[in-house]
Structures are given as structure tokens and as C-alpha cells.
Amino acid sequence: MLTTPKRRTTDREGTDMRVTERATPAAPGSPSAVPWEELVTVALLGTDRRAPSWASGREAPAALLDLAAVETVRRRAGLRPAPAGPRPEPAAPDPRPPLPPAAARRLALLLSDRPGTGSGGRRGSAPDLMELLPQWLALANARGFAPPPEALPALLDAARGRTDLRPAVLAFAGPRALWLARLNPDWRFALRSAPGGAELPTEDPGRVQHLWEQGLFAERVALLGALRARQPAAARELLAGTWANERAEDRLMFLDSLRTGLEPADEPFLEQALSDRSRNVRATAAELLSSLPGSALAGRMAARAAACVAVDRTPGEPTLVVEPPHECDPGMERDGVAATPPTGRGERSWWLGQLVEAAPLAIWTGRLGGRTPTEIVALPVADDWRDELHAAWCRAAVRQRDPCWSRALLGPPSAPEAGGPGAVSLAERAKLLSTLGAAERAEWVAGFIATHGLSEAFQLLGVCAVPWAAPLGRAVVDALNIARDAGSYPWSFSGVMGLAERCLDPAETDRLAALTAIPDEPEDASPGAGGYWAEAFQRLTTTLRLRAAMREELGEP
Structure with missing residues (x-):
């Protein structure tokens, strides 16, 4: 044990004021040394709520600080020096021109803005600067400017909090954003969402293969997306090489990357995915195949859907008659038709909607007497099947990006209820509009x-x-x-x-x-x-x- 020396207190001129005695903490390593964890616990709770074992009363706070000081020195002295780690490689240069000074000041202002709380739902007359950031980023990216390096942390923090900002922020931030993301776990999202796969080795087959086989999941997703945007066939071959060994949730994420540059050459791979053991993977493969009008799956769906809808001329006025499927056979299930409907939905109408949605829209002109989409949509539908049939055509027009069918289903904007003959909701109308030109x-x-x-x-x-x-x-x-x-x-x-x-x-x-x-x-x-x-x-x-x-x-x- 250490002795208990007298501590002398002096004023600023060095004159003795008084002499007090205080217990000096035990020497480190002695039997009465206090564990660090206990010191932390007492410090967090306070000596009033957690009475320490080494002191009591008014002396406890000072004794706690003394012990913490001694234990800190002991812990630091016990660390052995280690060789310094390698310095990180410098970030890749950004060849883009820097922002004009006025624009750089504007960016700092936009990033520092915090929405006001307001009262009574009123926002005041001041602009909401944070809501202008997406538009500013779009303009800056269109002009090809590089950001000031000091703005990168704030940009990445903004993108971390708002996923809608990420594509524009990462395109603007450039290669330094990925460099920073590798050093800060909070910004790791940049590694899997960088647009175009910036700084990814898409031009070096050896490095591509190594990163695909050894990289983190986020890096593999980014690599596949970047490669798909530049070399669709190479991305598909890379995925096919490890497909059987991937986890189901990873297969689903990787398969979704094929939406970029979807082409007929993808059909054999997607047909294989229809037999995947994961239901979600099968459904995604079926959706992608139905987006290829010339695929075998689209042909099978066309035959099934055409068998359900026909023109009946007996009433005097041509009328569409609908006969939904009576069962969901294994072939339909393999092609992506979900057998079990949602609660409150009839089985047959559920199956019909999926068949019509996946069938190429081009088949209906030949099937229904050479009529145009506008003429087909205007036909009456027997037995209250109109809403179900038109809603499925709406989904098909959106999936196949068919503007002719979208116009027919929208109808004129001045029509009663403004929904047109086929749009069933504002959400459907908005989706149909997205297929038209600006x-x-x-x-x-x-x-x-x-x-x-x-x-x-x-x-x-x-x-x-x-x-x-x-x-x-x-x-x-x-x-x-x-x-x-x-x-x-x-x-x-x-x-x-x-x-x-x-x-x-x-x-x-x-x-x-x-x-x-x-x-x-x-x-x-x-x-x-x-x-x-x-x-x-x-x-x-x-x-x-x-x-x-x-x-x-x-x-x-």
C-alpha cells in the first residue's frame, strides 16, 4: 500500500493556507486496486447513487478522480508500441472543374439548413433550402462540376439520412466519396449505391473476378450493377458462374440488377431461374421475362390470357366476355402466377389479373378483331369483369412501357371522373402517365x-x-x-x-x-x-x- 502523505494547499502567492490529509489510491497492481469497469460504473451513476467501496461521504468524488487518474496512467503504460499501419492510398484524382465560388457558398448554405419546426402547420415565408438540394445537385451534375473537398462529409451525411439523395450525391461527390466511405462505416452505403460503379475495376477481367469472388456483399452488388450498365453479357456470365452457391436473398438482389439493359440474350438464364428454390427469385425472373415480349414465357402467358377473353357479337353490340382460369396448374405457378390470392380476393379473378398483366399487349389487336387499343378499351365487358380486366391492362402497359395502351386507358383528361375508361385510381393514372413523353x-x-x-x-x-x-x-x-x-x-x-x-x-x-x-x-x-x-x-x-x-x-x- 502507498502511505498516506499530507497534502499541502497554498494560495497563488505560495503561502500555506492549510494542511489536509487524503487517502492516496492504492498502487496499480496492489491487492486493493479497483477494476476499471467499477470506476466507469461509479462515474456514470455518480457516487451518490453508487457508493464506492474505497471511500465514503464527501471524499468519494475526489477519491474517484484520483483512482481514475492512476488507473489511466497504468493502462496506458501497459500498452506496447506497435508498428504503424500502412497509410491509405490517396483518393483517385477528380478531373472535373471545381465549383464556381458563388455556387460553393450556395452548397454550404443548402447543406447547413435545417427545416423549421413552425407552428400550426404553417411554414412561414422563408424557403425550405434542404428541399432545393436535389435540384441543385441535378444542375451541378448536368454542368459536370466537382465538389469542394471540405463539403464531402456534409454531402455524405445528407445522403445517409435521405436515400432519395444518394444517386445525385454520389454522382456529384465522385471518387473521393468512395474513398471516404471505406474509412467511415457510417458512409458504407456509398459502396453499394455508387452510380455507374465509380472506381470499380470493370475494365480489368482479373480484378473483376477477384472482387466478385472475394469482395464484400455491398462491393459485389456495386460491381454487378456497374458491369451491367457497361457490359450486360459480361455481368450475366459473372452472375451465372456463382449462381448455384449464392444465398437466396443475395440471388434476389443480384437478379434485380438484370433490369438494367434487359435483353433477349438474358432469357436462357432467366428461364433457369424460374426453377429456383426461392419463391421471390422465381417471381422476379417471371416478371423480367414477361417484360421481354418475344420470350417463351410471354408466349405461354399470351396463350393463357387469350383463352380467357373473347368478343361476343350475339347481343348486337360487340361485348368482351371473360372466362377466368378454373385452376392454377403447376405450369402457371412455375411461370410466376401466385396461386394464393390476398385476403378478400377471389381466386379466379386473381389468376386472371396475373395472366393478363404478363401477356404481351400486342396480342389483343389480333385476338379482338383487329381493333386498336382505344377501341378495345371502349368495348363493354360482360358480367362485371370490366374493372378487373382494365386494371390488369393498366399494369401491363406500365410494365411493358407501352404509350399507346397508356393513352387508351387514361382517356382524355376532361373525361368524367377523369379516370378514363381503364384507370382505377390516381396511383394507376400516375403510373400510366410515366410511360408518356414529358x-x-x-x-x-x-x-x-x-x-x-x-x-x-x-x-x-x-x-x-x-x-x-x-x-x-x-x-x-x-x-x-x-x-x-x-x-x-x-x-x-x-x-x-x-x-x-x-x-x-x-x-x-x-x-x-x-x-x-x-x-x-x-x-x-x-x-x-x-x-x-x-x-x-x-x-x-x-x-x-x-x-x-x-x-x-x-x-x-
Whole structure:
């Protein structure tokens, strides 16, 4: 044991003030040395809640610190020096030009913004900068700029918290993002989601094979995706070489990568996957094969679906008659038809929908008397099978990216209920619109808004290209103005307002200037509606001006 010496306390001039005695902790390695774990526990809980065994009362906190100091020295002294590890290889150079200084300052501002809490659902008149980051990244990537190195940690943190930002962030961050991701486990997502497989050895067959066989799962996924984007056949052969030894969940992830560059040459491999022991793998293989109209599976599905639908001319007016399958045989199950329907769904209608969805849409013109998609969709359907049949055609049009069928199923935007003859929901209409060109999409949604207003337009606006085309932008502004003048309940349009801030062309700013004043409220208007509308339009115009400034800083005309 150590002795218990007297400790002398002095003032700043060195004059003795008083002499006290305090027990000095036991020497390290002595029988009464206190384990480090106990010291940590007492420090975390406090000496009041966890009475230490080596001291009590008012002396306990000081004794705890003394013991911790001695034990820390002992632990550090017991470490043996080891040779330094190798320095990490420097990051690959980024050949892109640096951001203009004004754009770099704007990026720092966008990354430092935190959404305000607000009150009562009101966001104030200040722009939400974080919501402008995706658009800023898209502009910067289009211009081919490289980020400032000091912004990379904040960029990766933003992408870690928001998966929707990851493709744009990693494309902008470039090779240094992957270099940093290998050093920080929090950023490992970059290794499996880097666009185009940056820094992956796709041009060296030996390194490709080594990484495929020895790499981490995230690295293998990134490698397969990068190789598929550049050399589809090589990616398929790489996957086929180890397919039998992969885990089921890994096979599913790898198989999904074949969606990129799907081609008829993939059919033999996908046909083999139809016999996989995993149900999810079989279903994905069947979906991919049905997206190839010339595949054998598409032909089998076409024959089954055609046997279920025909034209009946006996009533005088041509009518579609439907006879769903009476059973789900093993062949249907192998081709991806799920035998068991969801709760509340009939078996036969469930099987019919899957067959029609997977059948090539081109078969229906020949099967149904040479009619066009528009004429087919307009035919009446007997025995209440219309909704089921049209919903399956909607899914087939989306899966096969067929704009002719999408137009037929959408119908004119001014049609009653605005759903067209075949769309069963806003979600279905939005998916059908995604198969059309950007200009046609914008025109259809503008017509929908002009006829039906904004109450159901939110999902449809979400599939339109940014910035919105002029006709669509005018339709949105006009509809907002009508709702404002009518004294409508303002908070129900907050979602559309948020979209307008991000998607409306900044050229519309001048048209909005007159709407920033507080209007006279009708007697039946919601209390405070005028102030809310003025505030919302002020925020909208401020955001549009900010977006215009962002474009100028990045050199956009």
C-alpha cells in the first residue's frame, strides 16, 4: 500500500493556507486496486447513487478522480508500441472543374439548413433550402462540376439520412466519396449505391473476378450493377458462374440488377431461374421475362390470357366476355402466377389479373378483331369483369412501357371522373402517365387540372418533368388563384404549394407578384385564409427567385 502523505494547499502567492490529509489510491497492481469497469460504473451513476467501496461521504468524488487518474496512467503504460499501419492510398484524382465560388457558398448554405419546426402547420415565408438540394445537385451534375473537398462529409451525411439523395450525391461527390466511405462505416452505403460503379475495376477481367469472388456483399452488388450498365453479357456470365452457391436473398438482389439493359440474350438464364428454390427469385425472373415480349414465357402467358377473353357479337353490340382460369396448374405457378390470392380476393379473378398483366399487349389487336387499343378499351365487358380486366391492362402497359395502351386507358383528361375508361385510381393514372413523353405528360395533367382542379392532382404532378412546362405551370397557378379567391381552406393545398416551389419554372415569378398581397376574404372563407395565402405565395416567389439565382451561379442560362 502507498502511505498516506499530507497534502499541502497554498494560495497563488505560495503561502500555506492549510494542511489536509487524503487517502492516496492504492498502487496499480496492489491487492486493493479497483477494476476499471467499477470506476466507469461509479462515474456514470455518480457516487451518490453508487457508493464506492474505497471511500465514503464527501471524499468519494475526489477519491474517484484520483483512482481514475492512476488507473489511466497504468493502462496506458501497459500498452506496447506497435508498428504503424500502412497509410491509405490517396483518393483517385477528380478531373472535373471545381465549383464556381458563388455556387460553393450556395452548397454550404443548402447543406447547413435545417427545416423549421413552425407552428400550426404553417411554414412561414422563408424557403425550405434542404428541399432545393436535389435540384441543385441535378444542375451541378448536368454542368459536370466537382465538389469542394471540405463539403464531402456534409454531402455524405445528407445522403445517409435521405436515400432519395444518394444517386445525385454520389454522382456529384465522385471518387473521393468512395474513398471516404471505406474509412467511415457510417458512409458504407456509398459502396453499394455508387452510380455507374465509380472506381470499380470493370475494365480489368482479373480484378473483376477477384472482387466478385472475394469482395464484400455491398462491393459485389456495386460491381454487378456497374458491369451491367457497361457490359450486360459480361455481368450475366459473372452472375451465372456463382449462381448455384449464392444465398437466396443475395440471388434476389443480384437478379434485380438484370433490369438494367434487359435483353433477349438474358432469357436462357432467366428461364433457369424460374426453377429456383426461392419463391421471390422465381417471381422476379417471371416478371423480367414477361417484360421481354418475344420470350417463351410471354408466349405461354399470351396463350393463357387469350383463352380467357373473347368478343361476343350475339347481343348486337360487340361485348368482351371473360372466362377466368378454373385452376392454377403447376405450369402457371412455375411461370410466376401466385396461386394464393390476398385476403378478400377471389381466386379466379386473381389468376386472371396475373395472366393478363404478363401477356404481351400486342396480342389483343389480333385476338379482338383487329381493333386498336382505344377501341378495345371502349368495348363493354360482360358480367362485371370490366374493372378487373382494365386494371390488369393498366399494369401491363406500365410494365411493358407501352404509350399507346397508356393513352387508351387514361382517356382524355376532361373525361368524367377523369379516370378514363381503364384507370382505377390516381396511383394507376400516375403510373400510366410515366410511360408518356414529358411534354405529353405535362399537357395531360394541365388539362386535368383545368377541368377538375387541384384536389386530386398531387400524385399526377409528381410524375411531371421539372421544371414544369409552361402550360402546366400556368394551369397550377390559375388553379391556386381560383382556390385563393374562393376562400378555400388553404392548408389543403400545402402539398401542391410545396411541389410548385420545387417544380414551377422561375419564369412564372412575375405572374405571382400580384398574389402576394393579402386578399379580401369572403364571408364564408376559412378564418385567416387570406393571410395564409399571401404568406404561401410570398414563400413561393422567394423560392423561385432563389432557384433562378442557383441556376445563374452554376452557369445555367
